[in-house]
Each structure stands twice: as structure tokens, then as C-alpha cells.
Amino acid sequence: MEEQACPRCKTTKYRNPSLKLMVNVCGHALCESCVDLLFLKGSGSCPDCGVPLRRSNFRVQIFEDPFVEKEMDVRRRVMKDYNLREEDFATLREYNDYLEELETIIYNLTNNIEIIATNQRIDKFKRDNKEIISRNRARTGREEMELEELLEEEKQVHENRKRAIVEEELQEKRKKMRNKEALIDELMFSEQSAASIVETFKKRKQEEEEEIEKIEVALPPVAATQFSTGIKFGQRVPKDGFLPVPKEDDTPLYKYEPLVIPRNGPVPPNWNELTEMKYIVHVREASKVEKAGGFLAQLACLRALEEAFDGLFASKKLVVGES
Template sequence: MDDQICPRCKTTKYRNPSLKLMVNVCGHALCESCVDLLFLKGSGACPECQIPLRRTNFRIQLFEDSMVEKEVDIRKRILRDFNKKEEDFTTLREYNDYLEEIETIIYNLANNIDVIETNKRIEQYKKANKEQILKSKSKLGREEYELEELLELEKQQEEERKLELIKQEVEMKKKKIREKEALIDELMFSEADAANIVETFASTIQATREEAKVVPVAKVTQFSTGIKFGRQGQQTFMPVPKVEEGPTYCYKRIEQEVEGPHPPGWQEMESGGYIAHVRSEKPAEKAGGFKSNIACLRALQEAMAGLYHNPSQRPPESMAI
């Protein structure tokens, strides 16, 4: 991967690890030092394309390719005015044509193609859709404001949780220090056996900690929207049975009792012409796993299952309920 380099002073990231490349609307990159040097009066021309630029419009380059940075900047600026939604159009074709027009404008401005004509198209659109643009901007502004409020609230709650954890850790450290100092004083000034003192002290501390156990701060397990994350929502599996506890599960195929002729199978049903007069499944039914031969086979099984059934014949005593 090529190292980042300022095209004017030729400083690289290797020579200056704190190098920050900055870009403006033209898309050409300059390091922060060159920007400060060339734009002392607040405005000046780009050293590469001579386009008049302002110092306030420079920003840190996020992408390695400066042309990508330029296209992203142009896209943000264009989409602030071209902000119609699909529901604002009568047909999907009109909406797709609208999106294609936006991409054409962005491509022309990013590659310096018919810039004057493209800017005229943008101004004409802004004049013709002034009310729609203002309405969409106000709607987006409200949504962004609400989203920022939610993010700020989550940030405050997270900070409070961190402060509470830090406070608990500090208290625990102070308590441990006090316990150690008390043990040392006891060993220094007491005439009792040192082993007994340590043992008694350890049991006392253990009992005290269990009585005054600090309730831990509840761990965050979900986002503000209620969606759980991590492994909190997963169910635990049953333990694997052991041989000494009893026989393990063994699968046995279910045998259907038929009081009538044995129903045909899949191949017999197709070769026998049973499905010749059954309509084929629709695409939606097929997508759901339903097929016409399944319905035909089930109907044949239900029809033949009880043909020989005799309701007057009582079942054996062993089968009676």
C-alpha cells in the first residue's frame, strides 16, 4: 500500500507520523501545515487545479483516495436538496429515473464533466421544488434531533454506570487497605499467636464481606430499542445423558395402523395416474414447501385408512380404555 504523502511538500506518514491530510471541495489533498501556510488570509487557490477555496471548508481526509473523499462530499451536498422519497412518486419508474438523475449529477461534478450545465440543472431543480425541499429538510431535522437525544441519553447512562463502578472499586481498595493496616497493628501489639490472629482475622473479614456484599451494577444486555445482544438471549441446552442413568433415546419410526388396503407410495401414485387430474401447485404454494403430490398422497391415505373398519367389533380387553 502506498504511503500517504502531501503532493506539495512531499511529507510522508513515515517521516511525520502525526501527518494529517486535508481536503476541500476540489478533492485535492494537502497536509495540515500546507493548508495553514497557503490559506493564512482565510482563502486562496488550490495548488493543483487553481480553484478558489476557503480555509474553513478544509476537513481531515477520511478515505485513502482523495477522489472518493470528493465524491462523498458532493453526494452529501446534493442529497440535502435532492431528498425526495419513493412515496413522492406515482410510479416506481419515475422514482428510478429520479435516482439515476442524481447519480448523473454526482458523477459529472466529481469528474468535472459539464460542470456549468450540471449546476444549472441543480439550481432549476431547487427553484421548482423549493417547498418540497424545505419540508423534507425539516422532517429530517426532527428525526436527527430525536436520534441525537437518544444517543446522548444512552451516553449519559453509560457514564453513570462507569462512575458507579469506579466508585465501588475505590471503596473496595480503601477497605482492603484498612483491613491490612488493622491486621498489621494486631500482629504488632497483640501477644497472642500470630497464626491464630491471621486465621481469626480472615474468618471475620470473610463474614463481614458476605454480610455487606456490594450489589453489582446491572450489566447492560440490550440496546435502547429493546434488542438483546451478546449471549444473553440464548437458551441453555439440556445436559448430555449418561449411560449409567438409563438408556439413551433411540429413534423409532412411526408405523401407521391401516384398517384397509395399503395406500400407494410416491412412485406407485405417480405411475398409477393418481395425480393426473390434480392441479399443480402455484409458485407461492411451492415456495412454502407444498406440492400437489403431497396433497394427493394424504387424501389417498385418509380414504383407505378405515375401509375395513367394523364399529360393531369391540376391541380386545387389553386395548380397551
């Protein structure tokens, strides 16, 4: 893996451990020192591609690859407007077409392909879906606020639990310190022997530990907050009710049945016959990159033969209407 380095001043992480690479909308990285030097007046051009940039738009690079950083920035900016959901479409096909268009726009902006035309598509989409975009932005804002409240509440519970544990440990230390001081005072001023005093304190400590164990055993168990199915107590039941929990007798075991494809043609050769009958000779050999991706020449050859043989026995009847 190549070490991170500024492409302009060639400073590396090895020579400067505090090196911070920063990127802008163009996706080319610069170290913080070069950004301060080149954009001293607040604006300037990228030394790699010459795109006009502003100093305020630079941000710390998170990913090692600047191209990935650019793609994530483009995706964030585009999805502020392309925030439609599946329920905003009449059919699943329309929603899938929308997702495909979204990925095409992100790809074009990331790779500098048809920038003007792509921005025009974005403007047209914003004009045509202005109300839906505004509604989804408000909905997303509420969901983010609810999520932040839940995270803040969970954080507060964690801090209170941590504070209670610290306070309990501190009280235990103070108690041990008082017992130690009391033992020292007894040894210094009591007329009894040291052995009897130590034995008395040992018995007293043992009695306290037994008392604590009795209290812990007598404490009631913590009440459950949800059923074994994961449904919380007090949760509203839907109008249609919950789905019944399947029983073992109601759910038969899965039995595999091989798929039978009606080919209506001659039986194509199998995997071994591809080499024996020299079908594979007419297909180019897969490259190392293709093999790494799981592609084999036999797969392409077998698929081509199956498609060629399929439906060869089919016949069409010509129906002539009365003229």
C-alpha cells in the same frame, strides 16, 4: 499501497509523521504547510487545476484517495437539497428515477462533466420542490435531534455504570485497608497469640463473604423490559394489531421447483455443447479483468443462442378488417 504524500512539496508520512493532507472542493490534496503558504491571503488557486479556492473551505482529508474525498463532499452538498423520500412520490418508478437522477448529478460534478448544465438542473429542482425540501430538512433535523438525545442518554447511562463500578472497587479497597490496619493493631497490642488472631480474622472474612452470597441469592431477578418477540412492555398496539407469530405447522418447508421457461423454439445447446459444436469460436475470449469480475465468454454465447432460438416456432395471424 502508495504512501501518502503532498503532491506539491513531496513530503511523506515517513519523513513527517504528523503530516496532514487537506482537500477543497476541487478534490486535489495539499499538506497543511502548503495550504498555509499558498493561501496566506485567504484565497488563491489550486496548483493542479487552477480552480479559485478559499482557505476557510479546506478540510482534513479522511480517505486516502482524494477522488473518493471529492465524491463524498459532492454527495453531502447535493443531498442537502435532494432529500426527498419514497413517500414523496406517487409510484416506486418515480422514486427510482429520482435516485438515478441524483446519482447522475453526483457523478457529473465529481468528474467535471457538464458542470453548468448540472448546476442548472439542481437549481430547477430546488425551485420546483422548495416546499418539500424545507419540510424534509425540518424532519431530518428533528430525527437527528432525537438520535442525539438517545446517544446522549445511552452515554450517560454508560458513564453512571462505569462510575458505580469505580466507586464499588474503591469501597472494596478501603474495606481491605481497614481490615489490614485492624489486623496489624490486634497483632501489636493484643495479648493473644498471632496464630489465633489471624485465624479469627480469617473466619470473620469468610462469614462476611457467605453473608454477601446469601444477599445476592435473595435478590429478586431483574424484571424483563420486553417480550420474547422483541415488543417492549407498554408499547402501543397498532390499529390492525401485530402479525401473529407463525407456528411450525402453519409454515410448510420450502420446496425447490426448477423454473420451466416456455421457449416456443428449438432447444438451445447446453454448456458442454458450446465447445463441442464450436459455437464459442465466434465469441471473443474474455479478458483478465472481465474474468476477475465473473464474466465468461460461454455466458455471452449461451445467452445469445437462447435469445436467437427463443420464439422461432411462433406465428402471427394477420387479421384483415373489413374496409
